[in-house]
Amino acid sequence: MAKQLESIIVGVDTSKAKLDIYRADTETSHVINNDQDAIESFVKALPAETLIAIEATNRFHESFVAAALARNLVVYVVDARRLSHYRTAVGVRAKTDLNDAVLAARYLAAERHNLRPFVAQNPEATQVWQLILRRSKLVKARTSIKQTLANLDVVIDDVAAAMEALDKLINTLEREAYKLATQLGWREDIARVQAMPGVGRLTALALVLVFHRHPFRSADAYVAFMGLDVRVRDSGKFKNKRKLTKMGAPEFRRLLFLAGRSARLNTPEVFGECFERQIANGKSKTAADITVGRKIARIAFSLLKNETQYQPKMAA
Numbered sequence: 001m002a003k004q005l006e007s008i009i010v011g012v013d014t015s016k017a018k019l020d021i022y023r024a025d026t027e028t029s030h031v032i033n034n035d036q037d038a039i040e041s042f043v044k045a046l047p048a049e050t051l052i053a054i055e056a057t058n059r060f061h062e063s064f065v066a067a068a069l070a071r072n073l074v075v076y077v078v079d080a081r082r083l084s085h086y087r088t089a090v091g092v093r094a095k096t097d098l099n100d101a102v103l104a105a106r107y108l109a110a111e112r113h114n115l116r117p118f119v120a121q122n123p124e125a126t127q128v129w130q131l132i133l134r135r136s137k138l139v140k141a142r143t144s145i146k147q148t149l150a151n152l153d154v155v156i157d158d159v160a161a162a163m164e165a166l167d168k169l170i171n172t173l174e175r176e177a178y179k180l181a182t183q184l185g186w187r188e189d190i191a192r193v194q195a196m197p198g199v200g201r202l203t204a205l206a207l208v209l210v211f212h213r214h215p216f217r218s219a220d221a222y223v224a225f226m227g228l229d230v231r232v233r234d235s236g237k238f239k240n241k242r243k244l245t246k247m248g249a250p251e252f253r254r255l256l257f258l259a260g261r262s263a264r265l266n267t268p269e270v271f272g273e274c275f276e277r278q279i280a281n282g283k284s285k286t287a288a289d290i291t292v293g294r295k296i297a298r299i300a301f302s303l304l305k306n307e308t309q310y311q312p313k314m315a316a
Contacts, residue, residue: 008047011105012054013097014061022101024109029098036063043067053108055080055100069120076108077118079247083107121213124180128209131177132202135170136251142166174202181205186212193300195310197270198263203255207300210252219301226252228294244290253293257286260293270312271295 013020014034021030021042032038043064052068052075054061061077068075083100086107092099108115121129142163149159178201181190186208194204216222223229227247246253264275271292278288303310 008050009105009109010046010050010052011101011103011108012052012061012064013100013104014055014057014064015097016058016060018097019064020097020101022098022105024105029101034060034063036067039064039067043071043073046071046073048072050074051108051112052076053078053104055083055104065118066120069118075118076112076115078104078107078115119214122184124184125209125212128177128180128184128205129213131173131180132206132209133249133251135173135177136249136254138166138170138173142170178205181208184212189304192303192307192309196259196263196296196299196303197267197312198259198261199296199300200259203259204300206252206255207297208304211301211304216301219298222301223294223297226256226297228253228256228290228297253290256293256297257290258293259296260291261289263296264289264292267312 009024011022011024017034019032019034019039021032022028023030030042032042046068048071050073052073054064054075054077056077056079065075065077083103087095087103090103090106092103145166146159146163149155152159178190181187186205189208189211190201190204193199193207194201199207210225211222214221214225216225220229224245225248227245227250229245229247230242231245244253260271264271268275274292274295275288278291279285283291299310302308
């Protein structure tokens with residue numbers, strides 16, 4: 001019987017200019033440039049049974065992840081906030097780039113069986129994701145600029161021109177995202193989700209994009225990916241206030257909040273009861289609209305998973 005090879009665990013801390021890498025089996029550290037040649041040279045020397053834990057930092061980790069996947073290595077992309085909490089939990093006081101690489105390796109060694117390996121995304125789907133997130137940044141910037149320059153009559157024409165240019169760019173990003181989604185064969189899925197009250201084309205595209213990003217086991221996992229699951233912190237007789245975990249990109253929560261508010265205003269016969277029940281339980285209108293948005297996400301997951309059409313009676 002062949003001897004089973006033990007996994008080699010590598011932790012990687014990322015930044016724009018360099019990568020700090022720690023290899024647990026040899027207890028050695030390396031610092032390499034965050035460029036294609038250096039990354040490929042390092043990854044090429046790693047054994048085939050290597051497991052990699054790398055911190056997600058903006059987009060600085062993507063080249064290393066791509067090179068590792070090209071060699072069929074198993075990669076775990078770890079959220080920076082999780083690593084920060086883990087550092088506190090295990091009592092590590094110092095925070096340096098090398099310490100973060102060691103911490104990532106330690107986290108993977110301890111939590112490997114509770115983590116999901118990173119799965120390479122379709123390049124077009126990744127681009128749709130980036131377009132939606134970049135669009136959200138422009139929307140936020142537009143609002144900020146408009147508020148900053150409000151009531152300044154001396155530059156009113158320039159403000160109007162800037163707003164028009166931003167609107168044009170925002171619409172272009174949305175149009176390009178939808179075009180790529182159509183090329184991916186998602187047109188029918190988008191139409192299926194968009195049939196729900198309160199769901200526009202952009203929100204439908206976002207819900208379909210999230211659905212295709214991971215093989216979610218349930219609607220709970222789908223909702224949790226967007227940070228719309230509820231955080232519970234109870235101890236003894238103490239019952240803490242329930243709050244959203246707010247994990248993941250906030251743009252998806254924003255879109256679902258707007259969809260929830262629109263749905264309960266325009267179709268109270270379908271989503272009004274859900275909203276009023278939350279109000280009766282002491283929730284604010286904002287929290288109640290978020291609950292309606294979460295319900296819309298659950299319905300969207302069911303429609304996409306079962307490839308069925310929206311039915312108002314079933315939703316109610």
